[in-house]
Amino acid sequence: MGQAGGRIADLLYRHSLYGDHGNISPVNLAINAARADLMGLRTIPKRDRILLGQTEVRGHGVGLVRQMGAKVTKDGLHNVMHIMADRVTEYVDAYLIVVGLGGGTGSGGAPVVAAEIKDSYHEPVFVLGILPSDEEGKLMASNAVECLYELLKIVDGIILFDNNLWRREDLPLEQTYKIMNYWLIKPLPLLLGAGEATRDRVGIKVVDAGDIINSWKGISVLGYSELKVRTWVDKILPFLKRRRSSIDELSPTLRTSTLLKNAAASGLSCKCNLSEAQKGLMLLAGPRNEINIEGYSLARKWLEDSIATEQVRGGDYPLDGDSMLHGVLVLSGFDDLARLKDLREVAAKGVPKPKM
Numbered sequence: 003m004g005q006a007g008g009r010i011a012d013l014l015y016r017h018s019l020y021g022d023h024g025n026i027s028p029v030n031l032a033i034n035a036a037r038a039d040l041m042g043l044r045t046i047p048k049r050d051r052i053l054l055g056q057t058e059v060r061g062h063g064v065g066l067v068r069q070m071g072a073k074v075t076k077d078g079l080h081n082v083m084h085i086m087a088d089r090v091t092e093y094v095d096a097y098l099i100v101v102g103l104g105g106g107t108g109s110g111g112a113p114v115v116a117a118e119i120k121d122s123y124h125e126p127v128f129v130l131g132i133l134p135s136d137e138e139g140k141l142m143a144s145n146a147v148e149c150l151y152e153l154l155k156i157v158d159g160i161i162l163f164d165n166n167l168w169r170r171e172d173l174p175l176e177q178t179y180k181i182m183n184y185w186l187i188k189p190l191p192l193l194l195g196a197g198e199a200t201r202d203r204v205g206i207k208v209v210d211a212g213d214i215i216n217s218w219k220g221i222s223v224l225g226y227s228e229l230k231v232r233t234w235v236d237k238i239l240p241f242l243k244r245r246r247s248s249i250d251e252l253s254p255t256l257r258t259s260t261l262l263k264n265a266a267a268s269g270l271s272c273k274c275n276l277s278e279a280q281k282g283l284m285l286l287a288g289p290r291n292e293i294n295i296e297g298y299s300l301a302r303k304w305l306e307d308s309i310a311t312e313q314v315r316g317g318d319y320p321l322d323g324d325s326m327l328h329g330v331l332v333l334s335g336f337d338d339l340a341r342l343k344d345l346r347e348v349a350a351k352g353v354p355k356p357k358m
């Protein structure tokens with residue numbers, strides 16, 4: 003929903019169509035009140051791009067007025083649900099609403115759509131929500147806070163991605179969004195593809211839809227890290243050693259556990275305190291001969307010790323031929339996050355809302 007949501011869903015669908023992890027996202031709708039945003043998408047078919055509020059805002063978006071976003075979504079809801087019913091198949095395990103929480107259309111509309119999907123289908127509904135950065139101001143902060151707390155009453159889980167953490171001041175905004183979206187999307191095909199694996203792709207312990215559904219509760223954060231796998235050149239030509247990083251010098255067991263720990267240390271979608279997470283999910287993906295089960299077990303034990311409970315699920319996902327080893331984490335069930343506190347503070351300073 004909205005511009006950010008549409009762009010990210012478009013990327014996810016591109017992975018689903020052309021990526022290496024199967025049909026991870028079989029049904030994709032882009033819902034927006036801005037015609038130009040819908041036209042800018044590359045992959046989601048035109049018939050699955052839904053323009054809201056044609057009479058009210060005539061294709062120009064709702065200009066950050068989330069009440070207007072909610073209104074145009076309610077008015078167009080019948081159409082949205084009709085198109086969704088037409089596309090949904092028995093293969094759907096869950097629904098994912100992707101949305102920039104600080105905007106207008108997505109922020110106002112996401113709770114409306116989420117509530118309707120909850121009423122109409124029995125599969126869980128999740129949200130990937132983008133938090134605004136500090137310089138986006140009070141209105142976006144208050145939209146994000148309002149939307150988040152509305153959504154938490156409706157949906158099963160919300161993964162937060164903090165633009166404030168990932169912003170780049172040295173680059174133009176368009177490029178910054180591209181880089182953010184590239185990193186943001188990286189772990190998702192792995193996470194969603196792991197349970198769909200067939201034949202040669204079945205891991206020692208498979209992470210499937212059930213694991214994800216049970217690990218993704220309430221406020222959640224995603225973690226990701228990757229490491230280039232060692233090729234035969236690296237192994238037989240010691241003089242190339244100087245090009246290798248310190249992590250390459252570690253034993254296979256320590257390399258693997260360090261990779262997974264790095265997902266929490268430097269690859270989180272939003273800052274959080276591990277000890278406040280109620281649940282964790284850990285996925286190790288890469289070429290079979292690089293998957294080191296001792297390393298995985300070591301990291302899993304570390305995660306069990308780090309979070310508030312011992313509820314850690316996880317597994318491996320063999321990807322022969324991949325040049326990378328990937329670590330994915332879902333940390334879940336936070337009561338609150340420092341970043342949300344900051345945003346509440348910005349929002350509370352009170353900007354007069356624009357009149358509808």
Ligand SMILES: Nc1nc2c(ncn2[C@@H]2O[C@H](COP(=O)(O)OP(=O)(O)OP(=O)(O)O)[C@@H](O)[C@H]2O)c(=O)[nH]1
Pocket residue numbers: 003004005006007009010034035036062063064065066067101102103104105106107108109132133134135138142165179180182183
């Ligand atoms: N990470 C990321 N954030 C984005 C992107 N596009 C917009 N945002 C953020 O999303 C928030 C604004 O949401 P939008 O999706 O643009 O708003 P909208 O739902 O289209 O609503 P209106 O434009 O007000 O009708 C801001 O915090 C932006 O920084 C993107 O491609 N990637």
Ligand SMILES: [Mg+2]
Pocket residue numbers: 004005036039063064105107
């Ligand atoms: Mg917009």
